Amino acid sequence: MTLRHIHLDAVGGIAGDMFVAALVDAVPALRDRVLGDAAAVLPSGAGTPVFSAGASAGISVLRFGLEGGRGGGSDHHHDGVGSYRHMVGLIREAPLSEGTAGHAVAILTLLAEAEAAIHGVPVEQVHFHEIGDWDSLMDVVAAGSVAAALDAAWSVSDLPLGGGRVRTAHGMLPVPAPATARLLQGFDWRDDGVSGERVTPTGAAILRHLAKGPGRPGGRLEATGSGAGTRELPGMPNILRALVFDTAAAEVRDAGQKVAVLSFDVDDMTGEEIGVAADRLRALDGVLDLALAPLAGKKGRPLTGFRLLVRPGALGFVQERCLLETSTIGLRWRTERRTVLPRVSSGETVRVKRVERPGGGTTAKAESDDLAGLDGLAARRARKARAEIEAESGP
Incomplete structure (x- = not known):
């Protein structure tokens, strides 16, 4: 698709x-x-x-x-x-x-x-x-x-x-x-x-x-x-x-693909503020992934670490948004290479990402956003399992 x-x-x-x-x-x-x-x-x-x-x-x-x-x-x-x-x-x-x-x-x-x-x-x-x-x-x-x-x-x-x-x-x-x-x-x-x-x-x-x-x-x-x-x-x-x-084209396997790893820490934002900032940064075009980690600073001071994977061409824009959306006053970044497996998304009501693994096997994962409208954990889990089974058995 x-x-x-x-x-x-x-x-x-x-x-x-x-x-x-x-x-x-x-x-x-x-x-x-x-x-x-x-x-x-x-x-x-x-x-x-x-x-x-x-x-x-x-x-x-x-x-x-x-x-x-x-x-x-x-x-x-x-x-x-x-x-x-x-x-x-x-x-x-x-x-x-x-x-x-x-x-x-x-x-x-x-x-x-x-x-x-x-x-x-x-x-x-x-x-x-x-x-x-x-x-x-x-x-x-x-x-x-x-x-x-x-x-x-x-x-x-x-x-x-x-x-x-x-x-x-x-x-x-x-x-x-x-x-x-x-x-x-x-x-x-x-x-x-x-x-x-x-x-x-x-x-x-x-x-x-x-x-x-x-x-x-x-x-x-x-x-x-x-x-x-x-x-x-x-x-x-x-x-x-x-x-x-x-x-x-951005989803095609590229063993030599370059990504920018952008990271920073904050120690003066509430949990709610961190959640909002993470959602907004994660949604930016050019951000491939964002992870949060609890850290300990000097004298046991609690910190939250942000780590973003960013397409190199979007690095400047994403850096600007990090400084606007969070209280950090400094950023660290480096360029790395990564290997990604071929994947394809399919499905209309529930999109499923199917990944081709070495040896010819595949794995599938349903998009959680497409399940959010269902009432009850059991219903969401059942629909997730059904969508992933259908994707793995598909063409």
């Missing part, structure tokens, strides 16, 4: 419909799957999901939206469509493609957790006033369909801050909206002087689910796509651009 890195360039911003349109523009083979999943979650009379070609500031773009039907107005709000629990139920009950529901519910849950924290209510009581319409639910499901279909790592550019106020059910709120700002803590932002809401809460939840934090693309550029919003921006296209990179 081709390994991909998808970089999202938030030229004009990001919303759910812009994300879906950009990825389908870049990977047209997704179109039928996405339209089928989007239609499956909509009731009769709500409208038809469509893609339409157009332009934004002279750039050819794709747009995604709902056409015809009764629309997403007040009628269905009375039926509780805007509540978190009911929206999850609609997604779970719909006949969706494999993996779509898991990603869609994960995106929706991130948004619900942010809203719950802001308004001081339990997640189960969250009501999505701003995304309660059918077209917004459709965007979440379509984004889940895209995420499930693509075996990819994700990164995003800095995000346009926007400005002013946005009208909501809670009155006029500052831009970025509180839920958006909470979801995208730790992401890089820029002020390009253009006001208005540039990143929507749905767009923010998609980014938090997929990209995790800032990062950089790499590999051979396969395709690009542009998804546009409905608003016209002064002096720039209102687009989200998707750049799809092929990174399969």
Whole structure:
């Protein structure tokens, strides 16, 4: 299976419909799957999901939206469509493609957790006033369909801050909206002087689910796509651009492969701070591995040692991020050679890495992130074992 890195360039911003349109523009083979999943979650009379070609500031773009039907107005709000629990139920009950529901519910849950924290209510009581319409639910499901279909790592550019106020059910709120700002803590932002809401809460939840934090693309550029919003921006296209990179070559065995070993110690960070820093550093493009170790310093002072394996070309960038994400004031690094065994990732719902070992044998390991959505340790272990057995017996 081709390994991909998808970089999202938030030229004009990001919303759910812009994300879906950009990825389908870049990977047209997704179109039928996405339209089928989007239609499956909509009731009769709500409208038809469509893609339409157009332009934004002279750039050819794709747009995604709902056409015809009764629309997403007040009628269905009375039926509780805007509540978190009911929206999850609609997604779970719909006949969706494999993996779509898991990603869609994960995106929706991130948004619900942010809203719950802001308004001081339990997640189960969250009501999505701003995304309660059918077209917004459709965007979440379509984004889940895209995420499930693509075996990819994700990164995003800095995000346009926007400005002013946005009208909501809670009155006029500052831009970025509180839920958006909470979801995208730790992401890089820029002020390009253009006001208005540039990143929507749905767009923010998609980014938090997929990209995790800032990062950089790499590999051979396969395709690009542009998804546009409905608003016209002064002096720039209102687009989200998707750049799809092929990174399969990075996984090929290379007995002479060089890696940089970057290490440092910290003695003044809490366990929670160390955990956050490690997750963010581990997610950086160019970081192959990160390990933590408890150490003892002078006079028995407890230390935590960080050791990162880094692609040499990314060393400068990763060093900068280490100094930003942790309290260390110095870094050590050296270049080493390594030998890696050939491996290939397969599977849609649960990805499994199969490794070819000397003598013709293979071993397989399921990706723990793909098991996290299952309830209960026993269920996760059973699904892990089944996926690994299937991979080892596969072609």
